[in-house]
Structure formats: C-alpha cells, structure tokens
Amino acid sequence: MDVWASLLDGFATAATPVNLLYALIGVLLGTAVGVLPGLGPAMTVALLLPVTYALEPTSAFIMFAGIYYGGMYGGSTTSILLNTPGESSSVVTAIEGNKMAKSGRAAQALATAAIGSFIAGTIGTVLLVVCAPIVVDFAVSLGSPSYLAIMVLALLAVTAVLGSSRLRGFSALGLGLALGLVGLDPVTGQSRLTFDIPLLADGLDVVVVAVAIFAVGEALWVAAHLRRTAAHIIPVGQPWMAKEDWKRSWKPWLRGTAYGFPFGALPAGGAEIPTFLSYVTEKRLSKHPEEFGHGAIEGVAGPEAANNASAAGTLVPMLSLGLPTNATAAVMLAAFTQYGIQPGPLLFDREPELVWALIASLFIGNALLLLINLPLAPAWARLLQIPRPYLYAGILFFATLGAYSVNLQAFDLAVLLILGLLGFGMRRYGLPVLPLIIGLILGPRAEEQLRKSLQLSSGDVSGLWSEPVAIIVYIIIAVILAWPLLQRMLPRQEKP
Amino acid sequence: MALLLGAVGAMILWDASQLDAPYSQSDPVGPKTVPYVVAALVLACAAWMVVDVLRGGHGDAESGEDVDLTHPTEWRVVVPLIAAFVANIFLIDLLGWVISGTILFWGSVWALGSRHYVRDFVISLVLSLLTFYGFYAGLGIFLPAGVLEGVL
Amino acid sequence: MSVLVGYVPTPEGEAALAHAIGEARFRTMRLVVVNSSRGDAYVDPRYALADEVEALTRRLDAEGVSHLLVQSIRGRDAAEEILDAAAQHRADLIVIGVRRRSPVGKLILGSTAQRILLEARCPVLAVKAPG
Numbered sequence: 001m002d003v004w005a006s007l008l009d010g011f012a013t014a015a016t017p018v019n020l021l022y023a024l025i026g027v028l029l030g031t032a033v034g035v036l037p038g039l040g041p042a043m044t045v046a047l048l049l050p051v052t053y054a055l056e057p058t059s060a061f062i063m064f065a066g067i068y069y070g071g072m073y074g075g076s077t078t079s080i081l082l083n084t085p086g087e088s089s090s091v092v093t094a095i096e097g098n099k100m101a102k103s104g105r106a107a108q109a110l111a112t113a114a115i116g117s118f119i120a121g122t123i124g125t126v127l128l129v130v131c132a133p134i135v136v137d138f139a140v141s142l143g144s145p146s147y148l149a150i151m152v153l154a155l156l157a158v159t160a161v162l163g164s165s166r167l168r169g170f171s172a173l174g175l176g177l178a179l180g181l182v183g184l185d186p187v188t189g190q191s192r193l194t195f196d197i198p199l200l201a202d203g204l205d206v207v208v209v210a211v212a213i214f215a216v217g218e219a220l221w222v223a224a225h226l227r228r229t230a231a232h233i234i235p236v237g238q239p240w241m242a243k244e245d246w247k248r249s250w251k252p253w254l255r256g257t258a259y260g261f262p263f264g265a266l267p268a269g270g271a272e273i274p275t276f277l278s279y280v281t282e283k284r285l286s287k288h289p290e291e292f293g294h295g296a297i298e299g300v301a302g303p304e305a306a307n308n309a310s311a312a313g314t315l316v317p318m319l320s321l322g323l324p325t326n327a328t329a330a331v332m333l334a335a336f337t338q339y340g341i342q343p344g345p346l347l348f349d350r351e352p353e354l355v356w357a358l359i360a361s362l363f364i365g366n367a368l369l370l371l372i373n374l375p376l377a378p379a380w381a382r383l384l385q386i387p388r389p390y391l392y393a394g395i396l397f398f399a400t401l402g403a404y405s406v407n408l409q410a411f412d413l414a415v416l417l418i419l420g421l422l423g424f425g426m427r428r429y430g431l432p433v434l435p436l437i438i439g440l441i442l443g444p445r446a447e448e449q450l451r452k453s454l455q456l457s458s459g460d461v462s463g464l465w466s467e468p469v470a471i472i473v474y475i476i477i478a479v480i481l482a483w484p485l486l487q488r489m490l491p492r493q494e495k496p
Numbered sequence: 497m498a499l500l501l502g503a504v505g506a507m508i509l510w511d512a513s514q515l516d517a518p519y520s521q522s523d524p525v526g527p528k529t530v531p532y533v534v535a536a537l538v539l540a541c542a543a544w545m546v547v548d549v550l551r552g553g554h555g556d557a558e559s560g561e562d563v564d565l566t567h568p569t570e571w572r573v574v575v576p577l578i579a580a581f582v583a584n585i586f587l588i589d590l591l592g593w594v595i596s597g598t599i600l601f602w603g604s605v606w607a608l609g610s611r612h613y614v615r616d617f618v619i620s621l622v623l624s625l626l627t628f629y630g631f632y633a634g635l636g637i638f639l640p641a642g643v644l645e646g647v648l
Numbered sequence: 649m650s651v652l653v654g655y656v657p658t659p660e661g662e663a664a665l666a667h668a669i670g671e672a673r674f675r676t677m678r679l680v681v682v683n684s685s686r687g688d689a690y691v692d693p694r695y696a697l698a699d700e701v702e703a704l705t706r707r708l709d710a711e712g713v714s715h716l717l718v719q720s721i722r723g724r725d726a727a728e729e730i731l732d733a734a735a736q737h738r739a740d741l742i743v744i745g746v747r748r749r750s751p752v753g754k755l756i757l758g759s760t761a762q763r764i765l766l767e768a769r770c771p772v773l774a775v776k777a778p779g
Contacts, residue, residue: 037690038563082690171541223608224574227564228687228721230695387688390619393604396577400584400600401593401627405639413585417578428569609688609723 003133010356014364019062022055023361026063027368030070035078035086035380036391038222041071042327046214047395049207049335050402057339058354062361064335065315068328069121069362072271072308073369076113077377080106080300081233082384089271089307092279096292096299101234103295110239110377112249112297113304118370120257120305124312125362127261128319132348132359135320139345142469144456147344148449149473151442154323156477157267159435172431175422176439179204199411204419206334208403209440212416213433214331215399217423219392224424226388233381239374249301252282256305263306264313267325271310278302312362319355321345323442330437337441576607593639597624650678650716652739654730654764655704656694659777660745667775668743672713679708679715680737684729687721695721727763734768743773 013019033039045064052060075087080097093113100109142150159169183203241249259274259281282298283289292299317323322343324330336343341351348355373380403416426433580603587596601620610616628639653668655661665681672679681704685695696704701717708715718733734742746761754762765772 078690084690167541170537174537174541177537220574220577222563223577224569224571225563225565225567226570226573226608226723228685228723229690230685230687230692230721231690232693232695232697233691381691384691385689385693387610387686388690389605389608389610389688392608393601394623396581396604397597397601397623400581401597401631401639404588404593405631408638408640410585410589413581413588417581417585420581421578424574609686611725 003129006352006356007129007360009353010358010360011363013058013353013357014062014361019059019357019361020364022059022063023066023365024368026066027070027073027365027372029063030067031074031077031369031372031380032070032383033067034071034074034090035383036074036386037078037084037086038218038388039391039395040087040328041068042331043214043218043395044071045328045331045335046207046210047398047402049210049331049338050405052207052335052338053406057341057351058357060335060339061332061354061358062365064332065358065362066365066368068332069308069311069365070369071328072121072311073114073117073373074380075307076117076300076304077110077373077380078384080109080113081236081378081381082231084229084231087307089275089310090304091272092275092303093300095279096296099293099295100297100300101236105295105297106234106236107239108241108245108297109295109300110236111241111374112245112301114239114370114373114377115241116249116253116256116301116305117308117373118366119253120260120308121312121366121369122363123254123257124261124264124309125359125366128312128315128362129359131265131316132320135316136345136348139321140349142345143467144449144453146467146469146473148446148453149470149477150321151323151446151449153473153477153480154267154317154325155435155438155442155446156480158325158438159432168429168431169435172426172433173435173439175426175431176436177443179209179419179436180440180443199409204415204440205406205412206337206440207406208412208415209419210331210334210437211399211403212419213423213426213437214327215395216416216420217427217433219395219399220420220424221427222388223392233378233384236378239377245297248297252278252298252302253305255281255285256302257309259302260306260309260311261313264310264325265316267317267323270326271307274306274310275303278306315362318343319347319358322347322445324438327434327437330434330441333441334437573607573609577604580604580607589640592641594621594624594628594641597627650680650737650739651675651741651743652680652682652730652734652737653743654726654745654760655681655683655696656745657696657700658694658745660747660775662745663777664743664745664773664775667773669708669711669713671741671743671773672715673711675740677740678737679713680718680733680739681708681715682718682730682733684718684720684722684724684726686723686725688723695719725760725763727760727767730760730764731767734770739770741771741773742768743775746774746776748776 014023029044030041033041033044044067048060048064048067055063071087072089075085075090076093076097078084078086079090079094080101083094083098085091085094097109097113100106139147155173159166159173182200256274256278259278260271263270263274279299279302282296282302283292286292286296286298288296314325314329317325318329318333322333322336322345324333333343336347341347341354399416399420400413403412404410406412423433425431426436580600583603584596584600587599590596598617598620601623602616605616605620606613628641631639651668651672653664655665668679668681671677683694683696685692696719701719704717705715716737718729718737720729722729724732730742730744733739742764744761744764749759761774765774
C-alpha cells in the first residue's frame, strides 16, 4: 500500500469546496469551544453526533477532526489572556503564558503557542501517516483472541491507570458495559435489559448516551456549581515574536512534540501528562531558569506543542485499531458506529478514501487554525464575555435538539435526562466518565470477539490464549492489575 | 455515597433478574455470560465501594475548567433546569418544537440566573425558530410543529 | 449618612464618580463606591480589578474624601446591589451614570437607571458623560 499516493488522493478529496467548508466550520467551532472554559471538543462532537445522520461521513469526520485540533488551539488563548485554562490540556500553559501576558508579552505568548501548535500538529500528523499503516499491518494479522486481549487491555488501562481511584474507574466501566448490553444480543437475538420496553429493543443509541453523559451531565454539573467570575482580558494586539523568541522557542516545540505524540497514542496517556513533562523539561534545560514562574517563553512553547502532538497521537490507535484513548476519540468512534463503519484495523482497507481524506484535512485544518488563531486571538477572547447562562442553556438546548432528531421520539429525551442525571451523579461522586464511554463502545465489540474466539476453538477456553500476542497482552494485563499489590510488598522508601 | 451504592446495587439486581429469561443455545458462551460477568463486576464494585466508604474513602467531586467547588450543590439552579427539561419532553410533541424549545431555553437561562426576561424570550424564540427551519432546510429533518402546524 | 455612587470604569461611571466626590465633600459625608458584577460571563470589563481599585483608592485619598469600596460578585444585577448597599449604608444620595438608549435598546436591555430611580428611598442624581 503506497502511503504517499493514498495521502495525495486524500488531499484531493479534502480540498473540495464542500469539505474545505466543513473543515473551516470544524476549526472555528473547535477554537470557540476551546476558548470557553467548561466546553470542550468531546462535548461538541457529542452534540454534533446527531448531525451525522444528514452528512456524508467524510465531511462529518473532517469537521470533527477540525473541532478536535481546534480545541487544543483555543484553550491556550484563554490560558494566556485570562489565567484560566480553556481546556484541561492548557493548564500548564497558563503558568508561564499568563505571566508573560501580565508583563506585556501577551503577543509573544500567543504567537509561540499558535506556531508551536501548528508545528506540533503538522509533525504529529506526519507521524500519524507513517505509524498508522504499520500498526494496521500488524493488527490485521491478529486473530480474534489477540484482538480481544488488546481490547481488554485498553479497557483496563483507561480504567485502572487513570483517575484517583481504581474502584471508581471500574465502577464506571461496569456501568458502561451494562449500558452497552441493553438491547438485542447480536448472536442470538434475545433481548437483554430491555425491561419489556419496546423502544429499548434497539439498544441505547450511542449518540443519546454520549450526548447525555458529556453534554447534559456536564451542563447540569456546572450549573450546580456555577462559578461567578469577573476577570479582565489582558488586551493584546497582533501576536508576533521577535527573533530572540523564535530562537528560544523552536527546540521546546520539537521536544514538546516528542513528548506529546507517544502519550497521546497510549491508552490513559492523555494530554495533561506530556504538557507537564514538557514544562519540567524546559525548566531544567533552560538557559534562563530564573525566568520560569515569571514568564519564560519556553514554558509556553513546549507544553503547547505537546498538547497538539498528543491530539495527533490519539488518532493513531483510534484509526488503526479502533481504540479510543481519550474522550474525544471515543465520541468520534461512536460516530463511526453511527455510520455503520466498523472501526478497527480493516478501516484503512475498507474505507481508504475516508481515512486518507480525514488525515489530509488534518494538515489543512492545522494551517487554517494557524491563520485563524494568529491574527484573531484577541477577537476569540471576546467570546469570553458571553454570560454563562446562555452557554449552558445552549448546551441543554442543542443536546435536546440533537437527541430528539435522532429518532424523533420524546422517549429518547427521557433517556437523555436519566443518563444526564447519571452523568451528573458520576461527576458528583468522582466516577470518571471516560471508562463508561469506552465500556459502552468497546463492550459489545469485545463480547463479539470473545464469542468468536470461543466458537473458533469450539468452546475450549484455552482458545483465548492460543496466539502469542494474546499471551503477551494478558501478561501485561496481569501486571497492571497486580501492580498495587506489588507496590505494597516493596519496602517503603523514606521520603527526604 | 450511599446514593451511588444504592444506584450501583440496584443495577446489579436489575441485571441479574433480567438474565434468567434468555436461554443459551448452540453457541457455547451464549447471551448470558457477558451479562453475568458484567453483573459480577458491578456487584464487586458496589461491595468494594461500601467497604471503601466505611473506611472513610470518598469520591472527589470532579473539578472542571469552570466549576466552583467551594459551595455545595446549588439545587436551586439544577432543579429548575431539570424541570425545564422535563417540560420540554412532555410538550415537544404536543405544542411543537418552536414553543417547547423556547420554553426550554428560556427556562434554562432563567434557572441559570439570567434575569433579562424580554431579551431572553426573544433569544429563545429566535433560536427555536432558526433551528426549526435550519433542520428542515439543511438536514431535511422535520421537527414537530405541534400546535402551530398550519402557521409554519 | 453617606453618598453612594455606582461606579464602572466607563465615561458615565467616571462622570458619576466626579459628581459623587463633589457631593460627598459638600455634605461632609462618607462616599460609598459600589462596583459589582453579576459574574455571569467569564470576563467582565465593568468590574474593577486590583490595579483599578488601587488607582481609585489613591484618587479618593487625594481628594480627601472618606470612602468605602463595596465590591461583590453574587449573581445580582447592578441595580439590586446599589439599592442594597444604599439601604445598608443609609445613603442620603445615590449618584449614577446614565447613557442614552434608543427605545428598542431600553426594551431589550432593561434599565438599571430606571429601577434605581423608581425604587430608591433617597434622592438620585443621574449624571451623563460630558460631551
């Protein structure tokens, strides 16, 4: 498979006026949503899932990808100008960025963030182009048992490694799996967990669940703890950088990318860790360490590159294996299912035009984002003057609209509400939301692989570890599960 | 905490009771297995959580980018929001999207603290109308017109 | 026994403040400066932050007026906050800055000034920005 030829084909598709328009809409939405604290790309993609019914898959995914990348760009604007991160991945940017802004260097901070994001995004996408086919080639050779093992690993990694409490992670996972069970059993056609409500026989629409958990739950939660703030945006002109700033920024950009991409690709990696690592590294390597804490440009350049690179990294397992490593990827996978497209290694084979057009549009989107963010950053900041009531009411409004438009049934809205309350409760009691969504999406697929494996081995349970890859993965799983026990057995180290 | 345990526990009971109905056939694993596994998982989590809570553990309420956790849950905001939502559920087919959507948005904004009644009403109405026509024109989806059937 | 002014960093607000300082000096009363925000939006340029507060304090000190600054973010309208503070500090005069509004503007955006004028228990001085 000639990768570069496919990519060129992808550019041809991505560059059509319609798709360019969707890319533009996506990046505009993504930036807006990234700028506003409390809203995020995952929620936005979830809110737009219903729209997938009317759009071509290629266009829809181009838009979603635009939103995803855009979110990473927008978050930094708020971090720098307001000291509040617009996205959780921009928390670190605020440390140095806001200090820079306060000392009158907002333009440079914004510039280094935007340009670094662009470079990281572009390099990251190139790495995606290179890595994804390799992973796909490997994955296609896997049989059901190995694939199942990898899925279980992904489920566990997200659940057990993330978050403060594995207990709560597992609880969330359990809830997600349970929700995934609702409906007809695909193999035998018997109904499970439908409580004799015929409307549930189709199962819970992933769209409704995603919108409920991400949008409604979040909106209700924020409403319950409505923050009242009255900050000022630090006024800034056009972002730009002096030569000295460029010199100091380019290495952090590259280092940040190096941190971000692998972490994005790992389950439970996320974007926060690499940004933090990047910051610490820059501080240690800097020739001006005393500036850190007072506005060191490396402290903005590195982390911003890291978070954009991790966004690209997330797409590697998502596109090549069908495994989501963060919430936005999970919601995008839900969109695949909506279209009846099976995510997984065969995606590249079955839908090459879609995938390569998507990847090509990432490059286009990055460029658009740089153009949008560099001159317009101060304008985006004005979005922050919209009062919260309108924002959160808007979320509920569009969530309702979207969920209703899926089937034109008021029943779906009731489901939306109930699951929204579940999302609320989960946030209240510290249950992480990500395992639930991943459980919901991967659960049925994992079950399918499980049953296929056992059918292949005619019911022999050892069929589950009949492949070498499966064995290795299960060993890794065992280690992860046993890790806390091992930790307790090791002698406690004295803390200085 | 107890609330959540109750919820989780209830889930398992639901799960378990529901699964007695289907029977497995030729496929060795059958439709029952995974539900049992999941039920077991959820049960285990519920039990573990009881232990954890008794030992003094608790879930940290999630802090987001825009959440102020220093005060307890403001039910005065959440309850009207839910009420507006429920109202919409009942009214959407009856009165049509334009009206019920307006009520939903207006109610939500009010619940969240906005007191510019006239301005909010206008915004709500415009939003509902725009989305009504927009969904029809752009996506080919007919939202219910309800009472205003002939008008729109 | 005080003069109360609703202050925002705008031309109207500055004009109101200037008049309020004059009134406070004339009546030898304390000047209560109210600057609040609903806190609904993330950003509110009408709310005075640390450096603006400092400048304000210095100016009032220079004018030799005894003053008190009341700032709050409670999700309540400026009119409510001002009327509240007036009751609390027993204001003898409320000074506010007003802006021209078109009829439609008055309808859609409501009127803080109108509410204060109608509901205040003491005289209200409405000041326009010069020019």
